[in-house]
Amino acid sequence: MTANAPYSASQRDTVVELIQRSAAKYPDRPFTVIDGTPYSYGEVDRRSNAMARELTSLGVKAGQCVVTLFDTNIDVFTCWFAINKLGAVWVPINTAYRGEFLRHQVSDTEARIVICDDHYLERFSHIAASLPDVQLILTRGGATDQGCPITIKPLDTCRGSDSAPLPLEVKPADLAALIYTSGTTGPSKGCMISHNYLTAIGRVNRRYTWLDEGQTLWTCLPVFHAAALCAVLSVMADGSCIALASQFSLTRFWDEVETSGATSAMLMASIFALVAQAPECEAEKRYRGKLKMVFGVPITPPVRKVWQERFGVELVSSWSYGQTEAIRMTAVPLGETPPETCAGRAVDEYEIQIFDDQDQPVPEGTVGQIVLRPRHPGLIFDGYWKRPDSTAAAWKNLWMHTGDLGKIIDGYLYFCDRAKDYLRSRGENISSFEVESSFLSHHAIAEVAVHAVGEQSTEDELKVTAVLREGAQLTEHELCLWSLENLPHFAVPRYIEFRDALPKNPTGRVLKYQLRDEGCTPTSWDREAAGISVRRRK
Template sequence: MAPTSARPREVTSVLRAVESGLAQGSPTTVWFDHQPYPLAELDRLSNRMASYLAARVKPGDRVGVMARNGLTALLAWWGSAKCGAIVVPYNTSNVGEFLRHQVTDSAPRLLVAQAEFVPELMAGAAGLDVVELIVEGADVAVPGFAGPVVDIDAALAAGDGDYQGPPIDPRDPSHLIYTSGTTGPSKACVVSHSYVCNMALDMVENVERRPSELLWTALPMFHLAAVAHLTGSVLIGASMSLASRFSVRRFWDDIERSGAGIAALMGSMLPMVAQADETEAARRVKGQLRVVSGSPVSADLAALWRERFGVQRVGAGAYGMTEASLITSTPPDQYRAGSAGKENDSFEVRIVDGDGQRVPPGTPGSIVCRPKRPGAMFDGYWRQPEQTLAVFRDLWFNTGDLGRMDEDGYLYFVDRGKDYLRRGGENISSYDMESVLGAHPDIVEVAVHAVPSALNEDEVKVTAVRRAGSALGEHELFEWCHGRVPRYAMPRYIEFRDQLPRNPVGRVLKHKLRAEGLTATTWSAQSSRGPVAEPAGNRPT
């Protein structure tokens, strides 16, 4: 497939989009748990936040945020952007070493959090030069923290609603977004304002979103998809509804109340809703949703959504990652269930073999890409130039995933080349999991790997070797993981062995462990103590 020229697209930022929208009388409204915030109000409140932050942080400083979808998360983002700071959203399910690594690595100058996350966040920030903590919610005490703890309402009241910050170049960093580490600790992608906007417009085009069409999602704002969906709403003058939690039981009530025409889901959310019991709300709104985006989606799952709920299109029909997104998407009226779309105007995409040579159509290989537009992908890993160079070969970005392309140029995902797992819509770093589990005094060796899930994603299995004479049990190890690993990463299965399979140079053969799957000696958390808890921010009910 010969590369095509990209259609011209302005290199811009969400801040410019807000200014333009207000000048044109944009009807954009953002709803948080059904509470409406018109664009003009969000602009004024984020000016107040920016004004308050500007007296405490400099352009380029990081503002760390730990909050569910809501006004606090948005104001921390837009407020940071308007004063030139970089926002760093932390996953609200992260705990212990997972969180401590990210907070320490990003070195925030100031922190913003909801009260429930303050103890864990401040434990992770111990020893850092944090000048202030801004809190939404109840009064909290932070032992050992010398800086002031300020209620967010007080911070907003002290800010200037007419604040004008420094000029912001669209190529300036907007976010640090952490990805799951696969061969080391998790890394932060440096994401520019222009990248967020380009991704947002590609997502708008991918689902052929209309300005009159409200989009509903419970995807968290600590991931890039929700940020891009919200940015896309501002760019096209549309409205959006964000839920603070995902609930299977309340899903159709939320869709009915919001009037949404598009729902953005991911991972296990799609089969859970599709397989849930019928509700009155689902019957009343049948046919209201035109699009339900998300992946992975099989042809059978897509058919179930169409038949039960009258949805015209089911599935993202696109492929991307934090480093580069969207590299493929669906052309207008050409969606194919099960595919990840085609090369778009933002990226050139190839399937290559181990030598970097393009393979014939239908042949699996590595998915590689390079941008056609300026500012269309990440600017590297935060403070890790060697890791940034390592993912490029011959000036092509290697996604680490395997795919194939058909004769028409449609991409089909084949498998992950990276050694990570995906559960509950979250990427899970086996490296981080093994680092934590390896610290248990009775564990000598450990491998964390995927086994298939009935919900189209992965389940987490721990295969470990105990020290000689240890009486450590599976249930005891499972309980030990609480508070040390994120709730979405809690292992579903545990197996103790005398040794782990290795190759001649000593590397653990995880592909063999994955192939063996659930053996006769595998312990299941579900059968022993009920289903493993979902992450608090996205717990199905």
């Protein structure tokens, strides 16, 4: 498509129609294989039909939000499709969230029903008093908490038995999901995702994935991530399969991929390097050359070379760029060899430009803000949930402003930098505002600033600079241990520094750029030097 291609009509679809078509055409083909257990298209369709009827009896209606907090299991899909078949809005929450992170997102949705794995029930019990809209929690496994003021029932009581198809009442423009952003400069915002947007990103992703009909795509990314959703939706049109590992295991990686028979795999961040550096194993040797493509970001040139030469992977692609608001803005066609450091070029569905601070296009090769707009209807998010001002700001001059800096050379996009308060650690986007809110709940903290230190090339090292309340006694070590219990694992800072005051401008705004520039000072306490490690917890 040329750079001047006009805005035009395109294919319109819904998640409900997509699963129904696939189930009708490929009823016995595996839709997903989770930790080695297969589930066919027909089975998943029937399960979701039956559950949708039960959710109706609980009062779920079109337009209402239903929150899920799940590890990777079959009920992710049963609940997602059941919710969407009622015209309701699915809200998948990151399983690392707890405390204020979890409270904000659940409360923001005004959801009446939450569905979760048993071991996450305690998190809701701790914040139940701050969730006035939630009336019912359905637990996968049937756990109960007698001290929780919210009614709790086993999810098994809502599986239903009537699996006949439901009347189709969902339109492409209807909301299918809320996916929360990282909230880089304030509370995280819910991106309103339409049915058409979800199905479109599946088609886009499939176009750039090495996968023939009926073949398998493997990933260990959790399905609450937009990237994993993109992968799931990409296999459905022709009855291909998404193989999911509920957890990443370095020692089992090649055994799991071999068992799945995958020809492509979607990975993320440090996984590429970890596998590349791992000792050789028999499954790796047996599967050499059978995995045709791996993709994800970031991949360094040395790691790319290992995957190609040692593992025999023909295509190792990190040439993409996207956000929840527009998940797959750039890519590189299969068979094309782009510049090593680029982020691909705009896919046919989008127009991408680089603007200066006045929203004027800049000359080729000049760094500015990355902006985009769709060439067809329903291809990006519909705005931020209940935040019209934020939506209008992002859509200034009818272009979506990403807040990221980049440049375009010979049609290829190069990512250059991130918005000032954007943080990324362990493959997760992080809201500095929400981390700060959590630290301010500590009785000894009067003021706090959370920011990145170091080069910020791919992943950030987080630092907390804090001011203690008058008379308070607290060590950096104690605050770190507190953060382990009260923050998602990926938001636990590496560095902590106590100061008498934070640097501020005349209006009282904390000068984070100054803290970033100062980086690690002689008085910065280092968690790693103290021997404290951080791991994902359930």
